[in-house]
Amino acid sequence: MHKVVILGARFAGSAVSYWINKLFSQHEITVTVVDQWTVMTYRPSLVMAAAGHPIIADQWHIAMKRRCEKAGQHFVRDSIFRIDPQQQHVYLASHPPLPYDTLFVATGSDQGWRTIPGLGPEHGGVCEDYLARETGDRVQQPFHSLVIAIGPLLQSPADRPHLVGSLDAPGLEVSFLLDAWFRKQRRRDHVSITVVTPAPVPGEFLGPKSQEILATELCKRKINLVTDAHYERVSHSAIYFTDRKPLSSEKMIWVPPYPGSRLARISGIDDGYGWIPVDQYGAHRTWPNIYAVGDISTTALPKIGHMAMLQARTAVHHFYAVQQRKRPSPLRPYVLHVGWLGYGRGLLTLSDWLYGGSHELVHVGISSALAKACFNHAYKIFSGWLPLMP
Amino acid sequence: MHKLGKLGKPYGVLMQWGNADVSLLEALAVGAITGLVTALTTLLLATRFLIPNMKRLAVSWSRINLNDLLVTVHVAPWQTESRTHLKPINSLVPWRTLLDQVAFDPATLHPKAAPQIQEISLSTIIGSRARRPLALSLPALLIAPYHSMGSPIDAKLALAQISSVAGSAVVSGPGPYLPAQRAYAEHWILQWHLGQPGPSREMIQLADMAEVSLGQKSRKTTPAKNHKRLPLRVKRWSAHQRPIGLGASSLPQLLSQLRRGNPDIPVGVKILASQHLETDLAAVIQWAPDFITVTGSEAQRNSDLSDQFGIPTAIAIKRARDWIDQHAMSHISLIASGGIVSAADIVKLLALGANAVNIGPHLPWAVNQENEASLDIGQMALQGSRWFDATAKNMRVILQSLGLEDLGDLDRSVLYARTNQAAGLLGIPAAQPPSQGRLAVQLTALIDEYQRLISSLQRQVTLLQPQAVDSRHA
CATH class of the missing domain: 3.50.50.60 (FAD/NAD(P)-binding domain)
Known part of the structure; x- marks a missing residue:
């Protein structure tokens, strides 16, 4: 067999x-x-946990071992x-x-924490359940400055498409959600939020329309943006760059480099x-x-x-x-992504722009956020085996 | 005995207490007052400590000893780093360990005060000569407890998560390999107890550091019998296990096997601190370890009798560091283990000569103070990381108070002993001259008297000896 x-x-x-x-x-x-792991952590929901709700980090575990064994597959942990x-x-x-x-x-x-000298998961993160839980707990403490930093993507120079940042989507989502949460807590005026990315624009993998919306939203929400960042090293209270002044911060949230x-x-x-x-x-x-x-x-x-x-x-x-002995179909890539903007709104992007196309469908609003919430809950309920798989 | 007064002593004099006669009525009154006070105290203790923790006591009775029970019932708020939850009977035991008899000598005018607290580094490196030394942001290696209220696996996984967010490392501990523990931990230390099935080559390569434990857990495992009844997958797994031989002669081979498995990582040995510690160190040094972990008598172990063995951690570290420095082996990292419960303990041991400490056995109890029967990994990890966060802050405060910017600047000059006993044992200056203590004065006088007596006797013996010689030759 x-x-x-x-x-x-x-x-x-x-x-x-x-x-x-x-x-x-x-x-x-x-x-x-x-x-x-016998359970899968549903990572798209971790941004919620990092934005001041640590309990969410332990609510999005999906029993994959049970799912596989139920279908007659062996599972080895x-x-x-x-x-x-x-x-x-x-x-x-x-x-x-x-x-x-x-x-x-x-x-x-x-996760290439050690690819930047001084950087480690102790600085705060969002891409694992325990990191998001810890981050969600730390932001509840009083502080005055927060930096959300995106690590670089260490891919081959020959790869196409070529991206600079590892993935800025969760970093941007956390910044918007935290902005909304701080305002609700009446703390926003006392906390400065800065997003640092090695990419030239926010939403590097999205299309131009989405990038413009994100930049406008960041400006409107008074979230500082630092682009084209080249990291030199990180201490527990500052980020040092190769070509600009260090950025001090009391708290950090990192999307680590992908090596x-x-x-x-x-x-x-x-x-x-x-x-x-x-x-x-x-x-x-x-x-x-x-x-x-x-x-x-x-x-x-x-x-x-x-x-x-x-x-x-x-x-x-x-x-x-x-x-x-049939004829296979090749991969036809396109980007479908919904990012949280806070206040119950989401940014939906359906685009082939990254792969040389010109199509880009963008929608901002509650319906986008609802679509994302429905997908998340459906994924959890069906343990990843959705009735309609993309 | 005194005569009765005008009113007399009802029922006559019953007993004599010092110079005063005590009647039966007075005795009864004193007894009643004493009983009342005792009852009130008992009620207070029961209300404060025992009743809220009765369920935990019932659960833990069969698992831990009396000291652990006292620790358990005297829990402190977990939000801040605190040692009071591990110091249950402050009024009865003034010094919990030898470390409590040691204090810091703060910087005042000289040396100058430390700079910004944010700039103080707590990082350390273990196994500096290894190709890939273990660099930690916090000099604490987390070890799982032998006793825990919930599942020991849950405790291990929670500690692995805590180690990552604290910038530390986690020790695998005894028991089977846990893939999730390795996945959670940014730095994972493979601990290998002699007699257990040997780790696979893959496990060694996944480790960031490897440690062979020569402690009391080391014992020979019994091979499974009745293989025919086992499921096929278990038979395959069992056949994959490779038991390692026992005996001191096989230790060098084990260490070389670890080095062959992963030549990049630090490899070391964990030993119990005994009175012949220096002899053990001399034996261990022959195997060229990158680090040595010394476990003091305060360590929590898996036997009720374990506490009766070994020397205290502080003394062990002091002696081990002295021995290592004397033999110019300072490249070998020294790790302290046993009884470490607070930031002050960590800094004191680092000042005495350790490069890092093992910590963690008490965490699950304290974490689990509210839901004792069911351990939640997430809650444990969250509260544990709060504790380590507060511990790191306290360590920085201590270093700032000492006028230091880095852990590497610590030495014994920042310590002083609160008692002459600690001063003598640890070789650090005492807070007060020996002559000021009453007992010390008496002892000193006694010693002086004996010395004078001995000198006098020696003179007399000297005077007598020539006569004996002369008579022998005569």
């Missing part, structure tokens, strides 16, 4: 397991999902150490090597920068039985959940087409 192993059970891994379950019968293949593409084995920390015939790698990028994946590097399947090079179907350029989906692949820009789900669909359908 064909052995399929899925590494990672978050946005991309969950979507891969969904499509495999949908396209293949249990008699054709055995599926094993490996992740270090372990740390993934290395992939041997020649022997077709995955080496785990505390289990025997796991053989595979087809491998889907969906472990995402590591690629240690797993890809150790396994020797990366592009030299920690990302797995894939073709338009998500298959590895050297090892055709290895698919990379989500943040770990070179083409998953921007690194958002919607793109990971699109990639998972394309990769599994390619795998199915190869098995069934």
Whole structure:
């Protein structure tokens, strides 16, 4: 029987397991999902937790192990150490090597806290449940200055599209939500908020219209914006740049740098920068039985959940087409993103601008926020296996 | 015995108390007052401490010893770093540990006061000669408790989260490998107890530091029997485990195995602090460790008898640092373990010679003071990180008060001993000259008297000896 192993059970891994379950019968293949957590933290909701509501961080856990086992898939909880593409084995920390015939790698990028000297998760973050919880608790304390900093994206210079910032969407969302929350707490006049990004504009991966709306909104809400930031080092009370004066701050919230994946590097399947090079179907350029989906692949820009789900669909359908000797469809990327603006409003962007297109649909309002809230709750209720998957 | 007065003593004199006669009525009155005071005190204690924590007491009775129970019932508000929750009987035990007998010598006019508190660094480096030394923002390594009210796995995961937000590291501790613990921790220390199944090569490579514990947890594991009845996946897992041999002779091989598994990280040894500490250190140094963890007698361990062994942590660190410096081994980091509960304890041990400390066994109890039966990882982590945040602030306040900007500037000159006993044991100056204490004066006089007596006896013996020699030769 064909052995399929899925590494990672978050946005991309969950979507891969969904499509495999949908396209293949249990008699054709055995599926094993490996992740270090039995529950998935729904990360898009963590911005709410970081914006003064730490309890939310523990309310958005989805039982992926139960979801997979309910569908007849095996779930192994372990740390993934290395992939041997020649022997077709995955080496785990505390289990025997796991053989595979087809491998889907969906472990995402590591968080490169240490790529900037002095930086660490102790400075505050939003991309993990414990970091968002801690940040949400810290902002409740009295202070006068807050910096929300976006780390750089350390991708290969040859990658296209090319982005400078790791992902500024959660940073901007936290800034808007905190602005609204501080005003509600009557603290806003005493707290300065600054967003620092290495990108030239806010919303780097969105289209020009969305970028303009974001810049206007930041200005209107008196949120300072620092663009084109080149970080030199970080102390616990200041950020030092290579080309401008240090920025002091009592509190910080970081979206860390994305340096690629240690797993890809150790396994020797990366592009030299920690990302797995894939073709338009998500298959590895050297090892055709290895698919990379989500943040770990070179083409998953921007690194958002919607793109990971699109990639998972394309990769599994390619795998199915190869098995069934059919013609696969390549990935047609586009950006679909809704960002919180606070006060119950959201910014919806549907655009192919990043990929050379000219289409950009933008909507600001309560309906956008409602759409995002509905998606979030549906994802949680269906444990990632939505009735209608993108 | 005195005669009765005009009114007389009802029922006659019952007993004599010092120079005063005490009648039965007076005895009864005193007894009643004493009983009333005792009852009120008991009621007060029960209302304040016991009744609110009765459920916790019931849960913890079979797990922890009396001292731990007192610690448990005397919990303090968790929002700020506090040691009172770990100092249950202040009025009865003036000095909880030897560290309490040590205080800081604050900077006043000289040396000058420290600069801005925000600029004070708490960072430290362990294993400076390793290719990838462990750099920490807070010199505290979190270890999970042997006893916890809830699931020990939950406690470990919460500590891993706390370590990341505190800028510290977490020690894996005994028990099976927890992938989530590794995932949560920014810095993960693989602790390997002798006799347990050996860590896989993959585990060693995932670690940021590795430690072989030679403590009391080290014991041989019994291989599982009746393999035929085990499920297939368990058989495969069991076959994957590689038990490591025991015995002191195998330790060098174990350390070299760790180094082969991951040549970049610091590798060290954890030992119990004994009276022959220097001999142990000499043995350990032969294996060229990057760091040594010394566990004092205050450490919480897994046996009721454990507290009866070893020397206090403060003395152990002082002796270990002296020995390391004497042998020009200052590149070996020294980690203190045992009884550390506050920022002051951490700074004192660092001043005595440690590079970092182990901390954490008491955290889950204090965190879990409200919902004792059900541990919530998130709440534990949140409250624990508050504690570490407050601890870091207190450490900065201490350093500022000492006129220092960096932990590396700490040495024993910033300490003084509140008692002559601590001064003698730790080799630091005492707050008061020995002659000022009454007991000390008496002891000094006694010693002087004995010295004079001994000198006199020696002179007499000297006078007698030639006669004996002469008679022998005669």
